[in-house]
Amino acid sequence: xxxxxxxxxxxxxxxxxxxxxxxxxxxxxxxxxxxxxxxxxxxxxxxxxxxxxxxxxxxxxxxxxxxxxxxxxxxxxxxxxxxxxxxxxxxxxxxxxxxxxxxxxxxxxxxxxxxxxxxxxxxxxxxxxxxxxxxxxxxxxxxxxxxxxxxxxxxxxxxxxxxxxxxxxxxxxxxxxxxxxxxxxxxxxxxxxxxxxxxxxxxxxxxxxxxxxxxxxxxxxxxxxxxxxxxxxxxxxxxxxxxxxxxxxxxxxxxxxxxxxxxxxx
Amino acid sequence: xxxxxxxxxxxxxxxxxxxxxxxxxxxxxxxxxxxxxxxxxxxxxxxxxxxxxxxxxxxxxxxxxxxxxxxxxxxxxxxxxxxxxxxxxxxxxxxxxxxxxxxxxxxxxxxxxxxxxxxxxxxxxxxxxxxxxxxxxxxxxxxxxxxxxxxxxxxxxxxxxxxxxxxxxxxxxxxxxxxxxxxxxxxxxxxxxxxxxxxxxxxxxxxxxxxxxxxxxxxxxxxxxxxxx
Numbered sequence: 438x439x440x441x442x443x444x445x446x447x448x449x450x451x452x453x454x455x456x457x458x459x460x461x462x463x464x465x466x467x468x469x470x471x472x473x474x475x476x477x478x479x480x481x482x483x484x485x486x487x488x489x490x491x492x493x494x495x496x497x498x499x500x501x502x503x504x505x506x507x508x509x510x511x512x513x514x515x516x517x518x519x520x521x522x523x524x525x526x527x528x529x530x531x532x533x534x535x536x537x538x539x540x541x542x543x544x545x546x547x548x549x550x551x552x553x554x555x556x557x558x559x560x561x562x563x564x565x566x567x568x569x570x571x572x573x574x575x576x577x578x579x580x581x582x583x584x585x586x587x588x589x590x591x592x593x594x595x596x597x598x599x600x601x602x603x604x605x606x607x608x609x610x611x612x613x614x615x616x617x618x619x620x621x622x623x624x625x626x627x628x629x630x631x632x633x634x635x636x637x638x639x640x641x642x643x644x645x646x647x648x649x650x651x652x653x654x655x656x657x658x659x660x661x662x663x664x665x666x667x668x669x670x671x672x673x674x675x676x677x678x679x680x681x682x683x684x685x686x687x688x689x690x691x692x693x694x695x696x697x698x699x700x701x702x703x
Numbered sequence: 704x705x706x707x708x709x710x711x712x713x714x715x716x717x718x719x720x721x722x723x724x725x726x727x728x729x730x731x732x733x734x735x736x737x738x739x740x741x742x743x744x745x746x747x748x749x750x751x752x753x754x755x756x757x758x759x760x761x762x763x764x765x766x767x768x769x770x771x772x773x774x775x776x777x778x779x780x781x782x783x784x785x786x787x788x789x790x791x792x793x794x795x796x797x798x799x800x801x802x803x804x805x806x807x808x809x810x811x812x813x814x815x816x817x818x819x820x821x822x823x824x825x826x827x828x829x830x831x832x833x834x835x836x837x838x839x840x841x842x843x844x845x846x847x848x849x850x851x852x853x854x855x856x857x858x859x860x861x862x863x864x865x866x867x868x869x870x871x872x873x874x875x876x877x878x879x880x881x882x883x884x885x886x887x888x889x890x891x892x893x894x895x896x897x898x899x900x901x902x903x904x905x906x907x908x909x910x911x912x913x914x915x916x917x918x919x920x921x922x923x924x925x926x927x928x929x930x931x932x
Contacts, residue, residue: 509838509839511835511838511839531844535841535843538838538839538841539841542839542840542841543839545832545835545836545839547832549832549833549835549836551833551836551850551853551854552853552854552856561837561840561842562840562841562842565840565841565842565843565846566841609840610839610840613840613841619839
């Protein structure tokens with residue numbers, strides 16, 4: 438009897454905790470995505486570990502952005518299993534998906550800021566989550582401070598330069614303290630100074646909050662600089678994954694070798 | 704040419720003296736077109752937003768219909784409303800024909816497709832990227848819809864002004880269903896037609912000038928509002 442009680446206690450105790458200590462943020466099994474009958478992504482198996490920085494590289498049309506859209510639950514996969522924190526995300530109600538989606542966020546290549554003040558932009562996600570006004574003010578100012586744009590708080594977000602806008606988009610995402618941040622070529626339109634800043638902010642976010650970072654980039658050196666692990670996609674398939682050293686110095690696939698040397702691969 | 708010159712002079716005198724008949728006509732015009740556009744906006748903005756947020760393939764036919772109705776000749780709208788409201792018509796017993804209400808109905812019919820069609824395009828333009836961004840920030844469905852509409856507000860406002868411009872300047876429909884009755888259903892455009900026929904060019908010109916000035920004021924207000932929001 439005592440043993441049974443102990444077992445039950447262990448089980449219920451673990452249920453709460455196991456969710457948070459699940460080492461995998463995402464698990465993908467036999468995932469495919471097609472648009473108008475054309476398959477753009479096909480992944481047999483892929484796990485994304487918690488708290489790591491991932492760089493996703495590959496030529497255009499490799500399915501990188503599609504993968505991010507699936508991971509952010511913007512679109513469902515055409516087939517296969519996608520698990521977030523060990524929970525399957527397919528066949529979930531809108532409310533359940535929303536709840537899962539609020540644990541992650543995404544920053545796009547071209548920042549889409551709402552036609553209102555910087556403050557209102559950064560507070561958007563917090564408002565969606567029902568934060569109190571007092572907390573919102575504090576968090577927004579802190580986030581703006583982290584991206585070095587506190588003085589822009591009352592400016593209309595549409596009046597900002599590309600680099601500033603992307604930093605605001607990053608602040609707007611960071612303020613939500615997401616478990617995962619998905620970045621879709623966040624620096625491809627920016628000048629070197631802003632690129633360095635975005636990289637620093639993202640690195641800091643990862644370090645301070647342990648956020649899992651998944652970044653699609655066309656800049657392979659950025660992937661090399663920032664990533665703990667690099668995933669190389671080609672024609673909708675994951676062809677190689679490994680540390681920057683493995684990918685750049687000991688590639689196993691000849692297409693990886695060609696890609697990092699700047700040779701066009703088809 | 705002398706007619707135009709003296710006509711213009713007389714017209715300005717009429718405007719400056721705030722002629723009572725003239726004012727009554729101007730206010731009725733504004734009331735009829737204002738209520739019609741407000742009603743059309745209440746129908747057209749939500750409808751346009753709803754359609755604009757759907758995949759364009761699924762609403763293609765409806766969109767074509769709306770675009771066709773955007774060019775609906777006022778006299779055709781007038782004819783249909785006339786038939787509906789006339790004594791033998793389905794709602795003839797309401798005795799609405801030749802009342803300002805009949806004119807409001809006709810102008811609402813004319814303005815609704817314009818506001819719907821232009822709101823649809825405005826919302827569709829914004830929908831994809833705004834929706835994606837709002838979704839990734841964890842917005843609920845309701846919040847997403849509201850955000851998309853708010854982001855399209857400038858273009859939606861332009862749609863409302865375009866609707867107002869169309870109805871305040873049309874003559875065919877209000878003439879048919881209103882009847883241009885003095886002191887009751889005479890608005891600026893029908894008065895211009897009548898006064899021109901009678902040879903009262905000064906009143907016709909005066910009304911024409913007021914119509915243009917009103918259009919200018921409304922457009923200026925729009926620019927101002929667009930600059931601020």
